[in-house]
Amino acid sequence: MKYRALLVAALVCAAALSCLAIPAARAVESQSPQPTVAPAFPIASGVRVAGDNKQTRFILDLDRKIDVGAFVLGDPYRVVVDIPQVTFDFPAGTGATGRGLIRAFRYGLVMPGGSRVVFDLTGPAKIEKAYVIDAANGQPPRLVVELAAVERSAFKVSHASDEKLQLRPAIVADASGAAVEMTGATGAGKAADPRPVIVIDPGHGGVDNGTQAATGEAEKTLVLDFAKALRDRIEKGGKFRVVMTRDDDTFIPLGERVKIARTNMASLFVSIHADALPKREGDAQGATVYTLSDRASDAEAEKLAEAENKADAIAGINLTEEPAEVADILIELTQRETRAFSNRFARTLVNEMKTVARMHKHPLKSAGFKVLKAHDVPSVLVELGYVSNKDDLQHLVSESWRSRTVGSVAQAVDAFLGKRVISAGSSK
Numbered sequence: 001m002k003y004r005a006l007l008v009a010a011l012v013c014a015a016a017l018s019c020l021a022i023p024a025a026r027a028v029e030s031q032s033p034q035p036t037v038a039p040a041f042p043i044a045s046g047v048r049v050a051g052d053n054k055q056t057r058f059i060l061d062l063d064r065k066i067d068v069g070a071f072v073l074g075d076p077y078r079v080v081v082d083i084p085q086v087t088f089d090f091p092a093g094t095g096a097t098g099r100g101l102i103r104a105f106r107y108g109l110v111m112p113g114g115s116r117v118v119f120d121l122t123g124p125a126k127i128e129k130a131y132v133i134d135a136a137n138g139q140p141p142r143l144v145v146e147l148a149a150v151e152r153s154a155f156k157v158s159h160a161s162d163e164k165l166q167l168r169p170a171i172v173a174d175a176s177g178a179a180v181e182m183t184g185a186t187g188a189g190k191a192a193d194p195r196p197v198i199v200i201d202p203g204h205g206g207v208d209n210g211t212q213a214a215t216g217e218a219e220k221t222l223v224l225d226f227a228k229a230l231r232d233r234i235e236k237g238g239k240f241r242v243v244m245t246r247d248d249d250t251f252i253p254l255g256e257r258v259k260i261a262r263t264n265m266a267s268l269f270v271s272i273h274a275d276a277l278p279k280r281e282g283d284a285q286g287a288t289v290y291t292l293s294d295r296a297s298d299a300e301a302e303k304l305a306e307a308e309n310k311a312d313a314i315a316g317i318n319l320t321e322e323p324a325e326v327a328d329i330l331i332e333l334t335q336r337e338t339r340a341f342s343n344r345f346a347r348t349l350v351n352e353m354k355t356v357a358r359m360h361k362h363p364l365k366s367a368g369f370k371v372l373k374a375h376d377v378p379s380v381l382v383e384l385g386y387v388s389n390k391d392d393l394q395h396l397v398s399e400s401w402r403s404r405t406v407g408s409v410a411q412a413v414d415a416f417l418g419k420r421v422i423s424a425g426s427s428k
Contacts, residue, residue, distance in 0.1 A: 042066050042086045044107075045140070049099040053122060053149060056100035060117075060143040062086070062132070068143055070130040073316060074157045077121035080316035081130065081145055086115050092216050101125050101147050108207035110251040110315065116207045118316040119147075124155035195241045196267035196417050198234060199260060201371065202227035202244070203273040203308070206251030207315045211276035213387040220249065222396050223272040226384060229402055230272075233410045240267075240417065251315045254370045261377045267417055268345065269379040270409070271371050274396060275304060276388040285389040286360035287353055287405075289346045290381040292339065292373060293366030304383075305367035341378035345416045349380065352412040356404040357395070358385070382409070 046061035058081075069082045079102075088107050095105040103120045110116035129146040202224040204210035210219030224246070231242045243264050245257045252260075261269040277284050284300075296302030350363045360383075372379040384405070385392030395401040
């Protein structure tokens with residue numbers, strides 16, 4: 001009898017549980033599916049190059065249709081493809097080698113809302129077609145650029161008016177699609193702030209990766225992380241106002257970096273970089289501080305300046321189209337007083353950095369860096385270390401090293417400009 005009673009009780013409980021489960025299951029079934037949110041930007045998920053040295057086709061797989069504009073540049077021969085901002089979901093090393101007329105290609109953000117792909121060509125060519133096709137037969141939308149070889153005598157450079165996108169627009173659309181007026185990286189809206197302005201310039205960005213470690217770390221990312229930390233440290237002190245030439249993965253032409261410093265009447269311009277040395281040239285390590293000079297202090301400095309000055313060409317910028325003001329700056333001899341201040345800050349910076357960071361055996365150098373040519377703004381370029389050196393790279397990716405080194409740079413800034421802040425306060 002006891003066993004029968006227990007069996008009946010168990011059956012009753014099971015029935016009750018099943019009754020409870022049915023409404024719960026129905027409730028789950030009745031819930032409407034969560035809507036899927038489309039990514040903020042189109043995604044480029046695949047890329048390939050086909051053809052030979054007569055005709056070559058570049059194909060980009062997308063998740064939705066986009067607009068496209070393309071133009072060609074010479075000396076060296078390049079094709080520039082401008083598209084709205086996309087997320088490039090490619091494996092590391094994509095674009096290092098090409099095929100046919102395309103020797104290699106690079107890609108990245110070139111301005112807020114705009115991305116760019118640049119083909120390095122094996123010789124003169126023309127764009128036969130540049131278009132985007134709809135998704136069909138199970139295949140995604142695709143961007144296609146078709147190139148054809150031409151004779152040198154028939155090669156034509158596209159004019160700036162042919163470009164679909166213009167650099168640094170005054171108006172862009174925000175994520176909701178509404179138009180937003182941009183004050184730009186210059187921070188011109190804060191002109192009423194009486195504090196001295198420090199312009200921090202993280203090198204490279206967007207389509208221009210800069211140097212790259214064997215393990216994949218890109219200079220543009222390493223220096224942006226350092227620059228942001230330096231900005232935060234300086235702003236925390238409250239004495240100075242900081243303007244960044246870029247605070248995201250955007251390409252900024254060299255001339256515009258100079259203009260940002262001059263437009264903001266900067267008291268100091270600090271450009272942040274990380275060098276690399278090809279294996280065949282041995283090994284080097286340590287940080288170096290560069291100032292502007294018509295004649296490089298040594299062959300290594302001259303070679304580095306030449307490489308850095310090619311950044312605009314790498315990104316497909318037509319240097320002949322630069323505004324006259326920038327062109328003048330690039331050829332004008334920097335005022336003697338400004339150079340003296342630049343050299344003074346460079347010495348101060350080396351003295352502070354050597355207390356916390358490994359320095360190059362010759363830590364003070366000079367060369368003809370275009371980005372240092374604001375004739376009325378004391379300017380230095382800091383190479384934090386060599387991504388080609390294992391020990392330096394370990395430091396560059398270390399938060400503790402970054403924090404210590406950022407502190408030394410901030411201390412140098414304060415030592416260089418601190419008296420000016422005090423005297424300005426006294427005069428008030």
